């Protein structure tokens with residue numbers, strides 16, 4: 189008897205806690221929505237966008253050159269529309285590249301920077317900041333356009349298949365895969381909705397939101413940094429900047445997002 193009563197009390201208490209939790213959650217979600225709407229009016233990403241545009245035309249690096257002849261996939265100097273077709277295969281490097289690794293290639297070939305050094309520079313410092321600003325501007329030039337990654341080259345098809353494998357590959361101390369958090373509709377961690385990245389709308393909106401300004405840490409995050417942080421959440425080792433693995437994941441997400449409109453640079457919690 190006593191045991192049953194204790195259980196009933198415990199259940200009632202749990203119910204109260206749950207109800208309280210649900211109430212707090214609802215109001216916080218609403219508050220975050222309002223906060224987002226207010227912030228979207230003055231998204232600090234605008235500052236990074238302006239910086240990126242200036243960097244594109246500025247003569248810099250050992251060769252004292254600008255990036256105006258950089259080929260992001262639609263021919264030298266074409267920026268608009270490139271973001272929604274990346275990652276893609278590039279004949280000169282014979283590799284599938286995403287926006288950031290391609291920008292580093294241009295900084296190397298046109299401006300004489302050392303690409304390997306930039307890749308090793310920690311996020312948020314030195315030339316990495318410039319890559320992020322450039323990526324922010326390039327993404328902004330395609331705002332509202334729909335994803336349409338090419339899948340005609342054999343390497344692009346392979347990258348998609350590799351990306352898919354990586355997405356579902358479980359491992360690490362928690363036996364997580366990307367799919368554990370992003371493989372179904374309606375998942376969330378604490379207050380954050382986790383988009384289903386295997387199909388639209390989640391894939392297009394999730395992939396197409398980055399680079400994004402993160403209010404929680406006051407930083408501009410590129411897709412490379414987003415993936416880096418998700419590997420951390422997965423308790424995996426950090427992938428290298430511009431590694432084949434991160435690019436393959438980008439192909440997988442971008443192809444899944446076909447037809448979804450880009451909102452980058454967006455603003456995030």
Ligand code: HEC
Nearest residue numbers: 364365366369377380383393394395397418421422437457
């Ligand atoms: C332990 C859970 C977890 C795992 C595993 C995980 N992520 Fe995430 N992911 C998150 C969280 C949390 C966010 C941020 C949501 C927010 O702040 O709105 C996020 C955000 C993202 C976003 C941006 C979505 C958007 O709408 O802005 C992408 C893209 C993404 N993850 C890709 C991946 C990939 C690829 C992997 C596997 C390498 C992965 N994630 C593994 C938890 C996870």
